[in-house]
Amino acid sequence: MAKSVIELKKIARKIRVLIIKMLTEAGSGHPGGSLSIADIITALYFEIMNHDPKNPKWPQRDRFILSKGHCVPAQYAALALCGYFDEELLMTLRKFNSPLQGHPDMTRTTGLEISSGSLGQGLSVGCGMAIAGKYDQKDYRVYVAMGDGEIQEGQVWEAAMSAAHYKLDNLCAFIDYNKLQIDGKVEDIMNVSPLQSKWTAFGWNVLEIDGNNMEEILNACYKAKNTKDNPTVIIAHTTKGKGVSFMEGVVGFHGVAPTKEECEKALKELQEEVI
Template sequence: MTPATGATADLKELKDLARTMRVDIIRMIEAAGSGHPGGSLSVIDLLTVLYWRFLRHDPKKPDWEERDRLILSKGHACPALYAVMARRGYFPVEALKTLRKLDSPLQGHPDRLRLPGIEFSTGSLGQGLSVGLGMALAAKLDKKDWRTYVILGDGELQEGQCWEAFMAAPKFGLDNLVAIVDHNGGQIDGPVKEVMDLEPLADKLRAFNWEVQVVDGHDLAAIEKAYLGARLAKGRPHAIVAKTVKGEGVSFMENNIAWHGSAPKKEDADRAVQEILNGK
């Protein structure tokens, strides 16, 4: 860990933080009246370990040249990213209430020109890995040691552009590029395996010459180990397929596709928050 991450929280503290940010997600989407709770709750643990343990960054200097780059290619899960950025000090937690409101830097999908710390404006699925590949190429050209992380949804992998990028990254030996798949198994029209099955996903990525780990995306220790493993990659890009649960932490949202893209009303939000706070 580099000093610049400035965070020394142990796993128990991280777990508490993730719980706090799950509440942030519910409350900000409730206040916005629209948004995507399911995929935000599935990705939050992956983001938490990354932002507190691995990402080399400085919230006070979001354009620091030596920073690691993180692209949330599944941009609809930005409530999770906004919660992490607020709790990490990029902007006041208070601002989370402005999600999706007129003139807010917290757009419905992340906008790099409105919110410092966003590396790339996403929301159109399929483009993030290509952009991350370009960033990783630039780091190699400049002989810099910063790394590029791209978080993708599993449904997103149905976009052909992702596979163009998966094909290209090993050609350039991009061991400074990490693709993290939030494999929650759900998408708007239903379960991924029914809409357009991706399996065997890990095998496909291996066949594309990526180093691949499969982990439990809600087990913070396992996530940490996977990120450490990715750092050891030599000569090849690294993919982490994180098995997650859409809506993780809120029983009535878990694996319920209805909560992919709808906001909880006050009563449901209160129930969700209670469950999160009482959770394991």
């Protein structure tokens, strides 16, 4: 059932609230990239993808791969809100015996399509799923979310080449272009730009959007769906730490959980946000 953009924005805010709570409770994790990808994950799970939380292995389902696996708190929150598992489970993140591992483990968590965490592998896995879809003549789509630093991995470009070669128009990749990686600014560590011309040269349909703008995410997904023969990459300009003022654009919040005080401040800000 189609949701309004306002409803989706409210869900994205809920996901951000859960990310902050989970990471604070866990005492470790990656808030910056989880917050930057939250709107894309919301759009996919609550509007774009065909999937059934009651039947997670439904063969016709659209697949989502979080290749930047360290941002899985955003995905866990979405899975819980969809009903794949109890929301209460979110507070067990990263703890002993929790199905919610620090990085995605498909053997432990319902709703995950692959295990990930070592960067650069997800797009290849997505190619395999997309090839299987074509081979089985099923019309499901495969979505892969990568980080901007992640595409420094050579395997991403091997995968990019093969997706175009096999005309995987059922494959759609997002680059969460938040401009920061652990050691600093992406452009200083190992510049990945110009992204448009790189992906175009690799044979992809390239869209460039504000990846924290719900309307733009939805429109880009519809455009990707209607593209024939070529895979689509959506270069999503985002803000690391989006939604929490003192985390926005701060590289220090890549892999450091908020303190209790920071958590309260963040939750207050998120709740006061006007949607």
